[in-house]
Every structure is written in structure tokens, then in C-alpha cells.
Amino acid sequence: MTRAPRLDREHNRLRLTTAAARALRQDGLGVSMRAIAREAGLGIATAYRHFPTKNDLIEAVLAEQVAACTRAMQLAVAEPDPWTGLTKVLAWFAEVQIEHPGLLRVLLDSPAGDVPFAQARQAHGEALHRLVATARAAGRLRPDVTTDDVRVGMMAMTAFSGRPDAQAEAAVRALHRILVRGIAADPS
Template sequence: MDAELNRRRIIAIARVAFADEGLDLPMREIARRAGLGIATVHRHFPARTDLVTAALAELVAECRGDMQTFLDEPDPWRALSGAVHGFAEHRVQDRGLNEALFGSHPSAAAFAVDRREQARAMEQLVRRAREAGAVRPDVTVDDVRVCLGAIASFRLAHSTTDLQRLVDILLIGLAADVRGEAVR
């Protein structure tokens, strides 16, 4: 019973810590925050990858579901812009999740398949939007990745309104129909 409570506590602490500080936070610090010894943490999670996987698995599954929703959206612009907005609204506050899905952090090796699937899905969204004329004809998936990188680097020390403004500006830059107003 205590072992299971300790495991859940470690995962909860790690999830918050990784979100705030990234995946490089030492396991010793997670143990300290959980009020446990490092040996207890290592009994449950022998390697950092085990802890990262346990802490982020639920969030990565949510991302998978979100992306499927965008892929199922029949309107190509709404699908692509929804994916960008979704990333900004739900993921920018979670540094660890960004590192796991959009970076190449070694501790996030368990999510390599998810990273590839997310990349393929984004390629599909961009291709659909380009074929429908919803984005400029020269827009590539790399352009969208640059946008996501800009959003990921934006920390919420700024206001949420500033973040929304950034997303709107980035999407206007991608859109085929630029009228000087936010494209949604």
C-alpha cells in the first residue's frame, strides 16, 4: 500500500517538476520534493527514462487524441490552425512534454514513436491545407515547425494574451487569405 502511494506521489511530483523545469531535473531533486529518499525513487524507477515515461504517459496519450481530432476535422484550415492553437493553449506550459514530443531528449526515448506520429500527422495537416488553398502555396511543414518552436520558446512569464497574439500572427503568416485580421 505504501509502495503504491509512494509511486503515485513520485509520478505526480515528477509531472509537475518536468512541466516547470524540463526533463533534466535530477531524480535526487524529485525525491527531495516528494519527501522520499533517492533509493525509494530508484526502486520504483530504476532509470530516468522509466520516470519520464510514467510521468508523461497520460499527457502524451492526450496529445495523441488531440491530434486525431485535428486529423478528423474536415476543414483543412480549422484542422491545421486548431493543432497550432491546441499546442499553444495546452502544451506550452509543459516544458517536459514539449521536450518529449517535439525535442529529442534522451530520457523521452519511450515516446519516439509518438514523436514520429505527431510529425507525420502535422505533415498531413499541412499537405491538406496546402492542397485546399488554405495556406500559402509555399508553406511547408518546416514552416509550421518554426511556428511551433516560436510558441514553445514563449514562456508564460508574458501574458496569455501575448501568447494568443503570437499565435494569431504566426497563423496569419501561414494563411493564404491575409486580410490583416486574426485567422481562426
């Protein structure tokens, strides 16, 4: 008998984090817990039972994003060709920006020392640095391109979160193409 309530609890938690991700994408950080609960099809009391504060819910949504980033970085670093690994990470980042524009802005704007994500962010930064260094060493990246250059290009993609979806998507895709061509040793 204890299994059904546990499954229901996990299902409700998933509904809340999914609804919160959608609501954050559409309305930003100003979205209320009540609106998120309504979007999830749950009562406000259920929402607060799972997440005592809106910050707890946002942190849970960001944790899912951080875990996805960790998986993407691990796959990229494991890629035999460092250029392919780097371009896969850049393409993944662009797609996430299109799918969840507000989430990346929130995650990237949080102080680097934030306890919940500090270790993961450091590992992501180290993986990006490793990808840039190995792609440069392989002659696939322009010799003057640094990790910070790549990071600035990625950050530029987050600047379009306030625009209508079609405009933001087109801008992010254009920036992605410009970034990849701009850092490539051979842009053709």
C-alpha cells in the first residue's frame, strides 16, 4: 500500500517541475507558485508540500538543467574528435536556450559560489576548457581562441530570452552558426 502514495508523490513532483520550467520560460522569475500549481493541475497546498518556497522549486528545475548539462559535457569530452565534441556542446547549448531561455539566464547569473551548483559549474567549466584546448591542439580551432571567447559566444545566446519565440530562435541559431564558424580553424 505504501507504493501508490510514493508513486503519486513522484508524479506530482514531476508535474510541478515540468510546469515550473514551462512557466519560467514564458513568464520568467515573476511567476507565482499559484500559477505553477495551476499549470501542473495541482492545488497550491500540494505544491507547497513538495516545495516549501518558490526558490526550492526553481532550484529543483535548475538542478535538472545542471544534470542535463553534465551529461552533455561528459558525452562531448568522451567524443574521440574534440572539435565534434565542442560543436556538439555548442549545439546542445543553443537548443537548450531555445527550449528554456529563462532557465539558462537564471543559472548563469547565479553567483559562481552558489552551493547547490558550484561543483557542477566548475566541472562544466573544466570540461569546456578541455574541449577548447584539445580542439585547438588538434588544429581544428583557431589558435587565438580561448575558452573565455567560447564562453562569451555562449552567453550571447542567452541575450534573446525576452524576445518572441520565433525571433529568439532565429537569433540563437544565427549566433550558434557565427560562433562555430568564427572559432573554426577552417570556417569552410
